[in-house]
Amino acid sequence: MSEVRIAAEPRTEFGKGGARRTRRAGKVPAVLYGHGKPPRHIALPAHDLLHAFKTNAGTNVLLTLELADGTELALAKDVQRHPIKGSFEHIDLVLVNRGEKVVADIQINVIGEPHPDTLVDQQAATIAVKADATLLPGPIEVDITGLEPGTAILARQVALPEGSELDADPDTVIVQCLAKRTTAQVESDLGETPAEGSEETAAAGASA
Structure with missing residues (x-):
């Protein structure tokens, strides 16, 4: 699997308004949790995150988060994207250790x-x-x-x-x-064959 180093900074603004301001600043609001530690609210650079996931499409990306107090390994647990733009709206990350089974x-x-x-x-x-x-x-x-x-x-x-x-x-x-369904089976489900349909249409036209 691919391992990507990415800078992370603490996030102090919460709620929808705070998340919007974070995204306007070119960052993605995220939560880091696991191993019994309190959740940490962080922000990740949107461009670097998008590049990591795009480059490793279809693959779980192991992130080495560069935090102020050291580094942490994390995997994406839940990724929310904009329904039209495809940009990241929010991401949940779970802490992992080398050698740990996940x-x-x-x-x-x-x-x-x-x-x-x-x-x-x-x-x-x-x-x-x-x-x-x-x-x-x-x-x-x-x-x-x-x-x-x-x-x-x-x-x-x-x-x-x-x-x-x-x-x-x-x-x-x-x-x-x-x-695979054959043409005959489809026609049978419709209750008529093309020939029968043509005859009925012709008869209806004649009586009219």
Whole structure:
């Protein structure tokens, strides 16, 4: 996983007004908590934070926070973004230690081409794994090459990187393979065939 150093400064203004002023100053309001310590309200440079997450898209970013009284390691627990601009509105960070086992949601990337008659339904975009805080894996690939309708890939069948273990229900469906619906099946659901529809339309036109 990627580790990024970023400066952090204490935040003394709270509430919506304080958060807006922090963002206008080019910083992101954040809260740092964990390990039984009181929450710390901090501000992080928006540009550096955006760059860290953009560069490591799909990967958990380990932040080395440079605080006035030393450094702390942290992972993003909850990130709030502006619905239109995509900029950071607020971020919750959780303290971690090197060598500490943590649980994180890892992105799943589906690769490969299934059987031609298969419609792929990816039911889970992430999978929860437990690993060393400094060794969390990047996106995990799930290969669906040749899978036929009626098959599925469960969480316990996903190959995890060495040092990582599953921390989710092993029977969680990650990918489900469905049968593609034929034109005849769709028409049957509508209760008519194209020919029947044409005849009814023509008859209606004649009677008119």
